[in-house]
Amino acid sequence: MVPTRVGNSELGWKHFSGRHNIKKCRIVNAAIDGKPDQVNGARLEYWAYAWNGSRRVKVIVIVQCARKSADGRYDAGRGQKIGVITAYCKGLDKCPNWLNE
Template sequence: MRKVAAIVIATTLIPLGVVATPASAAPRASWNTDEKCVQKDWDGRRIPTRVGNSELGWRHLSGPHNIKTCKLIDAALDGKPDKWSDQHRNLEYWGSAIHNGRQVDFVVKVRYAKKTDDDRYTAPGRKGKIGVITAYCRGVTKCPSWVN
């Protein structure tokens, strides 16, 4: 008895005028790249907080996390990163706010790179950085109003 090898070739028909993109390519997301505030850390990094959208930037952090002014972000960025990863592209700055004997610790997360990890967002300009992705108070759903 003779064995026969079979080769099956799967094809997909793509209509003319349609460009196929790899499945791994993430769709570009729309976001406002205007700068709401800018701070330099102690290492000289210029870090913008962009207006953004509901996923990152000012619009993401101001509503859900109740941060209404740049003061909290500026306070955290006025120092050196407390945590970093991915060749210093993902940075965390930590801070504490104290008012009338009450204290709240907060975190500001920064993407110091041209693009986000998933390639969905790109900063404008040749040397632009994504900047502040989010900021929040630890241990609470929303920052107390007095931090603003």
């Protein structure tokens, strides 16, 4: 199980719901439901696709599967994992509003 913490402006729910306009849990859950699409040490990348008619976006969810963040600034505590760092739509500053409907 991958935790998604409330976080702050730099990581977690507060980060990606504001900065990247992802406001529905189902979007993140759809991506992290399977195996990671890319692994680089403790950094896991999950991909999911969303469609609205002919429009399609690729949602990328970045997970830190370790107690501490890569830069050492965040520590989830003994026996815990950081979890979801961010989620975003590839190639877009903000995900389209229809993704949250």
